[in-house]
Amino acid sequence: MKGFQYVRARSVAGAIEALAAPDAKLLAGGTTLYDLMKLRVETPAVVVDIQRLKELNYIDTSRPRELVFGSGARMSDVADNPLIKRDYPALSESLWRAASQQLRNMATLGGNLLQRTRCGYFRGGAPFPCNKREPGSGCAAIDGIDRGHALFGGSASCIATYPGDLAVALVAFDAVVDVVGPGGRRTVPVSELHREPGDTPHIDHVLRRDEIIVAVRVPRTTAGRGSTYLKIRDRESYAFALTSAATGLTLARGGVVEDCRIALGGVGTRPIRATRAEESLVGKRVTEATARAAGELAFAGAKPGHHNAFRVELGIRTVADALVIAKKRAL
Ligand SMILES: Cc1cc2nc3c(=O)[nH]c(=O)nc-3n(C[C@H](O)[C@H](O)[C@H](O)COP(=O)(O)OP(=O)(O)OC[C@H]3O[C@@H](n4cnc5c(N)ncnc54)[C@H](O)[C@@H]3O)c2cc1C
Numbered sequence: 351m352k353g354f355q356y357v358r359a360r361s362v363a364g365a366i367e368a369l370a371a372p373d374a375k376l377l378a379g380g381t382t383l384y385d386l387m388k389l390r391v392e393t394p395a396v397v398v399d400i401q402r403l404k405e406l407n408y409i410d411t412s413r414p415r416e417l418v419f420g421s422g423a424r425m426s427d428v429a430d431n432p433l434i435k436r437d438y439p440a441l442s443e444s445l446w447r448a449a450s451q452q453l454r455n456m457a458t459l460g461g462n463l464l465q466r467t468r469c470g471y472f473r474g475g476a477p478f479p480c481n482k483r484e485p486g487s488g489c490a491a492i493d494g495i496d497r498g499h500a501l502f503g504g505s506a507s508c509i510a511t512y513p514g515d516l517a518v519a520l521v522a523f524d525a526v527v528d529v530v531g532p533g534g535r536r537t538v539p540v541s542e543l544h545r546e547p548g549d550t551p552h553i554d555h556v557l558r559r560d561e562i563i564v565a566v567r568v569p570r571t572t573a574g575r576g577s578t579y580l581k582i583r584d585r586e587s588y589a590f591a592l593t594s595a596a597t598g599l600t601l602a603r604g605g606v607v608e609d610c611r612i613a614l615g616g617v618g619t620r621p622i623r624a625t626r627a628e629e630s631l632v633g634k635r636v637t638e639a640t641a642r643a644a645g646e647l648a649f650a651g652a653k654p655g656h657h658n659a660f661r662v663e664l665g666i667r668t669v670a671d672a673l674v675i676a677k678k679r680a681l
C-alpha cells in the first residue's frame with residue numbers, strides 16, 4: 351500500500367475542506383477503500399475519515415412522506431430496523447443479502463453506494479489491460495472471461511458490472527441522495543448517480559471528488575410493503591449477485607396491479623429500472639405467466655458476451671419469482 355496522510359474529520363464542513371487537498375479520498379467504513387488501496391487501484395495522498403461523524407449516522411423513520419438515512423448509517427443497523435423490515439422489506443433484504451455480518455457492521459450506506467466494480471481484471475491489474483484502472487490501456491474482459499460482466503450498458507471500453515445491492519432497491523423506489531460540497535447542497539436521484547462507462551469508464555459516478563453524500567431519502571409508498579429483493583448468486587452468502595431484482599407492488603381490489611416497481615441488479619453497468627416491464631403489469635393480475643412475461647420484457651435488450659448468456663434466462667426467472675413474492679406480501 352502506498353503511504354498516505356490520515357485526517358480525521360470533526361464535521362461534514364471539515365471533511366469538505368480536507369477534500370480540497372489534491373488526491374484526497376473519503377473513508378467511511380473502509381471495507382472497500384482499504385482493499386482497493388492494498389491492490390493499488392486507489393492511491394490517495396490523503397484519506398479523510400468520516401466514520402465517527404454522528405451527524406451522518408442516523409435512521410429517521412418519523413417523517414410521513416419519506417424514510418431518511420444518514421450516509422454514515424451502518425448497513426446492519428438499517429437492515430435490522432423493525433420498521434424498515436415491515437414497511438420496506440426490499441430495502442432491508444438488499445442490505446442483509448450483501449457481504450457478511452462483519453462487513454455490514456462496519457460498512458455504511460454511502461460507501462455501499464459508491465463501491466467500485468468487482469471485475470477481476472480491474473482488481474488484479476497487470477498484465478491485464480483495464481480502461482477503468484488505467485484509462486486508454488484496453489479492456490481484458492471483452493475478449494476474456496466475462497461470466498460476471500454486464501448484459502446492459504456496456505461499451506467498447508468497458509463491460510464491468512455495478513456490484514452493489516442497495517442501489518438497486520433504491521432505484522426501484524425513486525430514492526435520492528443529498529450531497530454537500532463546496533458549492534452547497536444538491537439532490538441526486540439514485541437512478542442518476544452511477545454512470546454508464548462510455549469511453550470514460552474510469553469515472554463511476556456523477557459526484558465531484560469533493561462532494562459528500564450526507565443522506566439517502568426514500569419516498570414512502572404502499573409498494574414498499576409489498577416488496578422484495580431477490581438475489582441469485584453462486585453461493586447463498588458472501589457473494590455478489592449473478593442476477594438480482596427489487597420488486598414492489600400495490601394491488602387494488604381483486605389483486606389487480608395499481609403500481610409496479612422493478613429494478614435489476616448484477617446485470618448492468620449500473621442499476622436498471624425496468625419501466626416497460628413495470629407498465630406491462632399495471633391493470634393485470636400477477637400470475638406465473640404475466641410475471642414471466644414481465645421478466646422477458648425486462649431482459650429484452652440484453653447483450654450477452656461469450657460466457658454470460660446463461661444470466662439472461664436466470665434474470666428473467668429472478669424477476670418473475672420476485673414478482674410472485676412481492677404479490678404475496680402486497681395482498
Ligand atoms: C468480501 C466482500 C463481499 C462483499 N459483498 C457485497 C455484496 O454482496 N453486495 C454489496 O452490495 N456489497 C458487497 N460488498 C461491498 C461492501 O458492501 C462495501 O465494501 C461497503 O458497503 C462499503 O462501505 P464502507 O462504508 O466500508 O465504504 P468505504 O470503503 O469507506 O468507501 C467506499 C467508497 O465510497 C466513498 N465514500 C464513502 N462514504 C462516502 C460518502 N458519504 N460520500 C461520498 N463518498 C463516500 C469512499 O471514498 C470510497 O471511494 C462486499 C465487500 C467485501 C469486502
Ligand code: SF4
Pocket residue numbers: 467469470471472479480481482483488489490491492499507508509510551
Ligand atoms: S470490464 Fe471494465 S473494469 Fe473490467 S477489464 Fe474491462 S475496462 Fe476494466
